[in-house]
Amino acid sequence: MKIAAFEVRKDEIKDFKKAAEKYNVELIFTGKPLSVETFDFAEGCGAVTSLGHSRIDRVILNLMRDAGIRFYCTRTVGYNHINLEYARELGIRICNVSYPPNGVAEYTVMLMLMSLRKYKQAMFRGNVNDYSLEGLEGRELRNMTVGVVGTGRIGRTVIEILQGFGCRILAYDAYPNGSVADMAKYVELDTLYAESDVITLHTPLLESTYHMINRESIAKMKDGVVLINCARGSLMDVSDVIDGIEKQKFGALGLDVIEHEDGIYHVNHTVDIISNRDMAYIRQFPHVTMTQHMAFYTEEAVRSMVYGAVKNLRDLNKTGSSAFELF
Structure with a gap:
């Protein structure tokens, strides 16, 4: 063959x-x-x-x-x-x-920690020899409620890792996983939105999940919520997410994917103008950490x-x- x-x-x-x-x-x-x-x-x-x-x-x-x-x-x-x-x-x-789901799951938790500890801001300060602390006070994951949307192989592994941090874990899936019930509490999606300090997405991109993070769902979330997406960019309506950022709804975002990333991610665009306007705009916020669809890359x-x-x-x-x- x-x-x-x-x-x-x-x-x-x-x-x-x-x-x-x-x-x-x-x-x-x-x-x-x-x-x-x-x-x-x-x-x-x-x-x-x-x-x-x-x-x-x-x-x-x-x-x-x-x-x-x-x-x-x-x-x-x-x-x-x-x-x-x-x-x-x-x-x-x-x-x-x-x-194996471990690479994406570990990366997801890493983005949670980077977002909570304001790593992006600290890194950029260090690059210009600014070693001050003001504005870099973080939060501890152990005191958080983390909502995991999608409890397939990756979502389940994220939950397993989070067990070691001592945080409260909520879960939502259209088809609940019995092996997750001992580690997390299954709730309705609106409840997860309302009670979670950190929300991480691990659901496939389907007609029913397209733009599930939108103006309406964002309004149901806590003020200061941290949103992590290592799944699919089109789970989020980026325009609505940007609106939420500008209205200070989000405490931080950790995004390994973004809608319309094809032709941009995994390519060197050092001397190019990025054609995805939403991507070019959202990345400049100090509390938005973006990586180039590499959570899987081990x-x-x-x-x-x-x-x-x-x-x-x-x-x-x-x-x-x-x-x-x-x-």
């Missing part, structure tokens, strides 16, 4: 080579995204893998069908960049990958995603099934 891997980062190459050897497949790779212009790279391959910056739309899927490519695996958990319905019509089988997660993609494609070809196939 021959696999074409697109959007391959330098840190993935060694794992791709090892995975190809382990699963006995032929592999070619490029750093370019999968597009109409780059599709010829996959000529002669039976399967393709890429990251989420490649749009797997009707045009690309038609090219796959015409080239005899039957399998595609995204090296991401999310799959909003794939037209699944059309892939099914064409008989192209699609899968995603998983990775050695363990990268290895898991690369090996998972190669194994999934091998399994679809060899056995006709994969545990990670998207239906």
Whole structure:
């Protein structure tokens, strides 16, 4: 079996080579995204893998069908960049990958602590030799009520980590996880908004969760609430969040994702003008900490995603099934 891997980062190459050897497949790779212009790279391959910056739309899927490519695996958990319905019509089988939840969960708690201890302000002061303390007084997590929205693998791991801080933990999920009930109290979403000092989002992006953080939900939150998002940017209506910042509703924000980040994050824009106006504006607030969608980015997660993609494609070809196939 021959696999074409697109959007391959330098840190993935060694794992791709090892995975190809382990699963006995032929592999070619490029750093370019999968597009109409780059599709010829996959000529002669039976399967393709890429990251989420490649749009797997009707045009690309038609090219796959015409080239005899039957399998595609995204090296991401999310799959909003794939037209699944059309892939099914064409008989192209699609899968995603998983990775240990610990990296994102640990990063989430790190952003909580950075936000509560005003790390961004302290760091910028230190860069200009300002070592004063005024305005940097923080708060302790142990005295907080933390609301966790979404208690899947990552949300549950966040709750496990928070156990060590002694804080009160509230949880909300449309499908409660029985293993979480001993560590957190499940409540209605409005109750979580009203009682939480810190709110962290770990829910998938669905039609029902799109812009769940909006003017109405923000109004239900405590004044001075800390909001953390390491999940999906489109869970938040950024304009409404900015309005909340300007009205001093938020004590701090820790954002690893933001809506319309595609083409910006994971790319060097040192000499460019950022086209996302909301992003360019929100990042300048002193109590808003933003990172470039990197909560997942650990050695363990990268290895898991690369090996998972190669194994999934091998399994679809060899056995006709994969545990990670998207239906």
